[in-house]
Amino acid sequence: MTAFPFDIQATDGKARTGVVRTPRGDIRTPAFMPVGTAGTVKALTVDQVAETGADIILGNTYHLMLRPSAERVARLGGLHRFMRWEKPILTDSGGFQVMSLSKIAKVTEDSVTFQSHIDGSRHMLSPERSIEIQADLLGADIVMQLDELVALPAEGERAADAMRRSARWGARSKAAFGTRDAQALFGIQQGGVDEALRGESAERLRETGFDGYAIGGLAVGEGHEAMCEVLDYAPGMLPAERPRYLMGVGKPIDLVEAVARGVDMFDCVLPTRSGRHGQAWTWEGSVNLKNARFADDDTPLDADIACPASSAYSKAYLHHLVKSEEILGQVLLSWHNIAFFQHLMGALRAAIAEGRLEAFRRDFRAAQRTG
Numbered sequence: 001m002t003a004f005p006f007d008i009q010a011t012d013g014k015a016r017t018g019v020v021r022t023p024r025g026d027i028r029t030p031a032f033m034p035v036g037t038a039g040t041v042k043a044l045t046v047d048q049v050a051e052t053g054a055d056i057i058l059g060n061t062y063h064l065m066l067r068p069s070a071e072r073v074a075r076l077g078g079l080h081r082f083m084r085w086e087k088p089i090l091t092d093s094g095g096f097q098v099m100s101l102s103k104i105a106k107v108t109e110d111s112v113t114f115q116s117h118i119d120g121s122r123h124m125l126s127p128e129r130s131i132e133i134q135a136d137l138l139g140a141d142i143v144m145q146l147d148e149l150v151a152l153p154a155e156g157e158r159a160a161d162a163m164r165r166s167a168r169w170g171a172r173s174k175a176a177f178g179t180r181d182a183q184a185l186f187g188i189q190q191g192g193v194d195e196a197l198r199g200e201s202a203e204r205l206r207e208t209g210f211d212g213y214a215i216g217g218l219a220v221g222e223g224h225e226a227m228c229e230v231l232d233y234a235p236g237m238l239p240a241e242r243p244r245y246l247m248g249v250g251k252p253i254d255l256v257e258a259v260a261r262g263v264d265m266f267d268c269v270l271p272t273r274s275g276r277h278g279q280a281w282t283w284e285g286s287v288n289l290k291n292a293r294f295a296d297d298d299t300p301l302d303a304d305i306a307c308p309a310s311s312a313y314s315k316a317y318l319h320h321l322v323k324s325e326e327i328l329g330q331v332l333l334s335w336h337n338i339a340f341f342q343h344l345m346g347a348l349r350a351a352i353a354e355g356r357l358e359a360f361r362r363d364f365r366a367a368q369r370t371g
Contacts, residue, residue, distance in 0.1 A: 003184040003211045004142075006243050010353040014235070014262040017352040020212075020243055022141055023182050024080075024088045027055045029243065030259045030348050032341045033090060033267040038063045039073075039083040042272040043327075043334040046085045052307055052335070053342040056088040058267045059140065061133055062097035065123070066116050070137035078139030090267070091140035093130045093173075093188075095147050096248070107148060109165065127172035135183055144214065145173035147188040152222040159192035159217075166190045166216075167204035174208050184211035186245060189238065192217055193230055202237035212243040215263070219248045228257050235262035252281055252344055256364050259348050260357060271341050275334030278322040282340065285369040287315075289333065294319040307339035 006029075008018040020027040034041045034049055037060045041049050049057065059079055064070055076082050079089055095112070098105050102114035111126035130146040147166035150158055170187045177185045187210035191197030205213060215234050218227050227249070235244050245265035246258050255266055271281065280287045280301050287294075287301070297315035305311055309332040321329030351360035 002242070003181060006212075006241065008241075010355075012352045012355050012357040013260065015259050015348075015352045015357050016262065016264060017349045018264070020264075022088045022184075024086065024141055025055060027088060027265075028345075028349060029264040030255070030345050030352075031055060031265045032255065032345050033058045033265065034271065034338050034341075035060070035267055035269045036083065036085070036089075037269070038067070039079060041334075041338070043276065043331045044272070044338065046083060048335055049085075049338060050087065052339040053346065054087075054338065056090060056142075057085060059089050059091045059138060060097065061091050061094035061130060061138070062101070062125075064138060065094065065125075065133055066118055066121075070133040074137040074139075078137075080139060088141040089138075090142035090186075091134040091138055091144065092247070093134070093144040093146040094125050095130075096149050098125060099149050099151075107165075109168075112148075127169040128176040131173055131176040131185075135177060135180070140183065142184050142186060142212065143177065145170040145185065145187050145210075147190060147216055149190070149217055149220070150192070151220045152192055152217070152226075154192055156192075156194060156197075159190075159194060160197055163190040163192075163197050163201045164204075167201060167208075170205060170210075171208045174210065186210055186212040186214050186243075188214045188216040188247070189234060190217045193222055193226055195230075195233055198230065198234050199237055202234075206239065210242070212245060212265075213238040214245040214247050216247050218246065219250050219254070219268075224251075224254060224257075227254065228261070231258055231261040231263065252341070253365060253368055255341075255344065256348065256361055259352075260361050271337035272334040275332075275337045276330045278329070278333065279337075280318075280333050280340075281337050283364075284367050289315065289318045289322045289329075291319075301336050302340065302343075305336075305339050305343050307335060309333070309335035310339050 036057045101117045105114040127146040134140045134143040148162040150162045187205040189201045243264045246263045278290045294315040302310045351357045
């Protein structure tokens with residue numbers, strides 16, 4: 001019996017809409033997971049995040065194990081209680097941050113050892129330790145296997161070695177996770193932009209067997225078109241009856257194109273990162289509120305989104321806050337961006353259910369611009 005049943009309610013081409021059912025609540029798909037790196041979605045309270053319509057958020061193993069430590073979070077009742085979020089939480093394995101943030105990282109077959117980017121202290125992360133942190137100490141609802149990530153472009157042999165080590169670590173993660181009714185374990189497909197390697201990775205993941213499957217190793221330097229080329233085949237290699245999660249993606253156009261290719265779940269820091277730098281995401285693309293053309297604009301960012309940051313404040317006021325470097329500007333734009341991403345997911349779910357995704361996709365792409 002697979003943890004967290006996935007009820008696919010409608011399809012349109014390769015796209016699917018459905019519900020992942022968990023003890024802490026349903027996750028409507030396609031789903032966007034706001035990133036709560038250090039136990040917080042930056043600049044927002046959990047109540048604000050919930051009000052945008054988010055069904056699930058992401059927590060970060062690497063950052064939480066370093067500060068305040070996974071053991072301290074466990075002593076304080078687990079991550080849900082610690083940050084006051086009652087809905088599902090997915091935690092990443094920590095592997096991406098080990099490779100990208102740590103001062104020194106050494107990978108062996110057994111584990112990866114690294115120095116903290118905070119204070120230089122030495123740490124070890126193995127498949128078993130990653131599972132212990134995520135499942136037992138943080139208490140995540142969806143747990144990710146530890147994998148080895150290589151940035152693109154990568155030599156074929158390097159990508160193959162990392163993919164096969166990730167597959168072996170996936171089997172070890174599954175053994176450490178065991179069987180649990182209230183938590184789920186996702187495996188991660190690797191293989192860079194090589195279709196044969198992606199196929200081999202998917203086959204190995206199927207042999208191990210997971211509750212859901214992630215597509216890893218994209219949005220790491222290959223560009224939008226190359227990512228879409230991989231997504232033309234990668235999701236279809238994974239079990240159709242389980243959720244498919246594209247890690248670390250992305251811009252709204254990336255989400256729309258990935259949904260059309262059969263992806264169900266996403267996460268990215270982009271909404272809040274953009275908000276902290278004066279950028280808002282809209283149906284017409286990205287908007288830079290620093291631009292002087294908004295100084296006298298009395299219209300809201302989006303009157304149709306039921307979020308105060310989107311509908312109750314004028315662009316002129318947001319421009320003023322950004323130019324004055326007021327913290328409230330970062331809060332409101334981050335809040336709007338999370339709300340817009342959730343609004344986009346809702347629109348995608350409706351388009352799939354009504355059999356009009358291709359028209360939605362065409363119109364969305366045509367409307368995108370930056371400014």
